[in-house]
Amino acid sequence: MTLLDFARGPAMQFAIFIFVFGIVFRLVGVWAMRHKRDLSEPRQPSAWKGGIHGLIQHAWPYKPFRDKLMTDYVIGYVIHLGLLFVIFFYKPHILFFQDIFGFGWPALPNGVITAISIITIGALVIALVKRLTDPVRRLISNFDDYFTWFVTTLPFVTGLATAGNVWWHYETGLAIHLLSVWLLLIYFPFGKLMHAFWFGVSRYTTGSRFARRGGMA
Amino acid sequence: MSDATTTDIPVDLESKRLTVTRPDIRFDKQGELGDDERVQKAMQHFAKDFGYIAANYMEACVHCGACAQACPFYEANPDPKLTPIWKLEPFKQAYKREAGPLSFFYKTLNLKSKVTIEQLEEWQELLYDTCTMCGRCTLVCPMSIDIATLVGMARHGMFHAGLVPHELYTVTEKAEREGSPLGATPKVFADRVEWMEDEHEVDMPLDADKADVLVLMSSIEIQKYPESMAATGKILNQMGKSWTFHTEGYEATNFGMLSGNTQWQKDMTMKIISTAEKIGAELVILPECGHAYQALRWQGANMLGRPLPFKVQHISEFLAEAVESGAIRVNKVDKSVAFHDPCQVSRRGGATPAPRKILEALGVELREPESTGNLNFCCGGGGGVITIHRADSLRYKIMGNKLEQLDATGAEMMVTSCSNCRQNFDDSGEKLHWDKQMNSLLELVAENLVEDTKS
Numbered sequence: 256m257t258l259l260d261f262a263r264g265p266a267m268q269f270a271i272f273i274f275v276f277g278i279v280f281r282l283v284g285v286w287a288m289r290h291k292r293d294l295s296e297p298r299q300p301s302a303w304k305g306g307i308h309g310l311i312q313h314a315w316p317y318k319p320f321r322d323k324l325m326t327d328y329v330i331g332y333v334i335h336l337g338l339l340f341v342i343f344f345y346k347p348h349i350l351f352f353q354d355i356f357g358f359g360w361p362a363l364p365n366g367v368i369t370a371i372s373i374i375t376i377g378a379l380v381i382a383l384v385k386r387l388t389d390p391v392r393r394l395i396s397n398f399d400d401y402f403t404w405f406v407t408t409l410p411f412v413t414g415l416a417t418a419g420n421v422w423w424h425y426e427t428g429l430a431i432h433l434l435s436v437w438l439l440l441i442y443f444p445f446g447k448l449m450h451a452f453w454f455g456v457s458r459y460t461t462g463s464r465f466a467r468r469g470g471m472a
Numbered sequence: 473m474s475d476a477t478t479t480d481i482p483v484d485l486e487s488k489r490l491t492v493t494r495p496d497i498r499f500d501k502q503g504e505l506g507d508d509e510r511v512q513k514a515m516q517h518f519a520k521d522f523g524y525i526a527a528n529y530m531e532a533c534v535h536c537g538a539c540a541q542a543c544p545f546y547e548a549n550p551d552p553k554l555t556p557i558w559k560l561e562p563f564k565q566a567y568k569r570e571a572g573p574l575s576f577f578y579k580t581l582n583l584k585s586k587v588t589i590e591q592l593e594e595w596q597e598l599l600y601d602t603c604t605m606c607g608r609c610t611l612v613c614p615m616s617i618d619i620a621t622l623v624g625m626a627r628h629g630m631f632h633a634g635l636v637p638h639e640l641y642t643v644t645e646k647a648e649r650e651g652s653p654l655g656a657t658p659k660v661f662a663d664r665v666e667w668m669e670d671e672h673e674v675d676m677p678l679d680a681d682k683a684d685v686l687v688l689m690s691s692i693e694i695q696k697y698p699e700s701m702a703a704t705g706k707i708l709n710q711m712g713k714s715w716t717f718h719t720e721g722y723e724a725t726n727f728g729m730l731s732g733n734t735q736w737q738k739d740m741t742m743k744i745i746s747t748a749e750k751i752g753a754e755l756v757i758l759p760e761c762g763h764a765y766q767a768l769r770w771q772g773a774n775m776l777g778r779p780l781p782f783k784v785q786h787i788s789e790f791l792a793e794a795v796e797s798g799a800i801r802v803n804k805v806d807k808s809v810a811f812h813d814p815c816q817v818s819r820r821g822g823a824t825p826a827p828r829k830i831l832e833a834l835g836v837e838l839r840e841p842e843s844t845g846n847l848n849f850c851c852g853g854g855g856g857v858i859t860i861h862r863a864d865s866l867r868y869k870i871m872g873n874k875l876e877q878l879d880a881t882g883a884e885m886m887v888t889s890c891s892n893c894r895q896n897f898d899d900s901g902e903k904l905h906w907d908k909q910m911n912s913l914l915e916l917v918a919e920n921l922v923e924d925t926k927s
């Protein structure tokens with residue numbers, strides 16, 4: 256079995272299993288914790304609308320905070336959108352998904368994907384430098400923050416190397432790229448990458464709690 | 473430390489802000505527990521709060537640090553330790569190690585270490601002295617984490633570990649024992665009602681057997697701004713309401729909630745609820761006090777275990793309805809006004825529009841500061857912070873920022889609807905040589921009430 260066979264076979268199956276099972280386990284684990292009913296008289300009915308509002312509202316800072324936070328938000332968006340475009344709109348990735356789901360969708364030109372990847376890596380580096388130099392972020396960061404950075408950045412770097420065909424041996428390079436993605440998937444349920452789910456749960460929770468009360472969060 | 477040592481300090485009634493006199497020796501640890509027992513108690517009580525809401529907040533943090541940018545304490549002193557989410561570190565650590573879905577890994581592999589007594593002691597200042605539970609950090613958090621609620625929860629563990637700042641513990645213990653944190657015992661309250669009745673020639677029913685409306689006061693008002701009582705009486709009489717004060721349930725403040733003792737919180741709330749039920753009240757009016765609104769309006773039913781059998785309104789909500797319905801009329805006040813929103817009534821309480829309706833009826837020119845209403849910048853005195861002497865210097869700094877924002881409006885008159893904020897403005901304003909004064913919205917309405925109207 257070559258490294259590529261391993262990456263495409265058992266490694267992939269294992270990674271996807273941990274990824275799916277881990278996410279479900281962690282989400283259900285939190286959901287299963289004690290729910291307390293709020294018995295106070297709601298100021299307004301349909302708190303769920305507030306939950307939906309909260310989801311959207313927190314996507315961008317309120318006006319008084321924009322000066323201080325704009326750069327961080329922009330960097331954050333670049334990273335997240337970069338991930339989205341590269342994962343889902345790069346031709347070889349679409350072919351991979353097509354294999355699994357049985358259908359595909361239009362791709363972005365390779366040149367655009369390369370540019371997006373480079374910009375995203377740039378944004379990831381800026382985010383890391385900020386984490387290391389800003390005293391607040393430095394204090395509150397832990398292993399998870401740095402490891403998450405590592406497993407997120409690695410597939411971009413190995414992917415660029417694969418697309419640019421700079422490996423000494425293409426197939427081994429591709430295998431390394433795949434393995435770096437599986438590492439991301441395996442780590443996903445254990446660390447803060449789970450914020451891909453928590454952001455919705457948490458924003459919805461606060462939004463609906465405060466819709467009940469009025470006020471703002 | 474025996475409780476007597478820590479609680480025998482008298483209330484300093486001469487000071488601009490009310491708390492106990494500055495203790496010569498601080499006792500920031502209560503009871504005789506050993507260190508291990510303290511940690512154990514903290515963990516037990518933290519665990520009680522690890523429900524779904526706390527859990528998803530603690531899972532969600534991405535360590536982005538944005539919350540620091542909204543916190544008045546961090547703004548006054550940009551020490552990274554004052555980052556809102558950092559204030560919860562031991563609570564979070566306990567959650568991850570003991571309760572979260574991955575706790576098995578964290579514990580077995582010791583990925584999160586045990587919370588230590590040193591940590592808890594260090595965090596006393598972060599959980600009590602430097603958080604008013606104002607909720608401003610939630611506004612900027614991309615995950616919308618309600619840190620104020622979590623700080624309130626973490627205080628439960630701290631209280632039971634006997635790790636409450638000396639003064640806050642002392643006033644809380646007084647409140648549980650005497651019925652008031654600031655010496656406004658039932659007898660003092662009755663005397664002051666009588667005094668205000670004479671002074672202002674307003675009838676103020678006390679201990680009526682039956683009444684539609686039960687009116688509460690905060691100790692700060694009873695002791696420091698007793699005119700509030702007369703103002704409330706004048707307005708309710710004008711409206712022809714059947715109302716009463718009651719010596720069995722008059723105190724609106726809830727230091728059980730602020731310091732983190734849920735049983736005491738419940739005791740304090742139950743006094744009000746039983747009194748209201750006893751006299752058949754349909755409405756309980758809360759005074760100009762922010763956290764009282766939180767305690768009864770939003771947590772009261774949860775303490776009782778069923779919905780409250782009466783309606784609860786902050787006085788500003790009651791007055792807004794009264795001016796809107798025409799139940800009272802007010803004279804126009806030809807002044808420009810800046811309003812300071814009490815966090816617990818506005819952002820965290822939801823009564824933000826009420827004072828604005830009243831000010832509109834008063835015909836003032838309302839000048840809003842840049843960060844106002846639900847986005848309001850906290851005055852730095854809430855959450856029990858104002859009682860703690862060692863928190864003074866930071867509180868004054870926060871107030872410095874607050875005064876700048878208010879002064880920038882160029883308004884002639886400053887108004888708020890929380891007597892705790894008001895005493896903070898009085899105290900800090902004097903320290904900072906502020907050339908203005910904070911006024912009560914309720915008193916402003918009472919002064920400008922058109923007295924011949926009958927509802």
Ligand code: SF4
Pocket residue numbers: 542543544545555556559602603604605606607608609610619620623850
């Ligand atoms: S609730 Fe207010 S005081 Fe407390 S950490 Fe958040 S912003 Fe700071």
Ligand code: SF4
Pocket residue numbers: 532533534535536537538539540556557612613614615616617
């Ligand atoms: S702003 Fe929210 S997500 Fe960011 S560090 Fe603070 S609590 Fe965590």
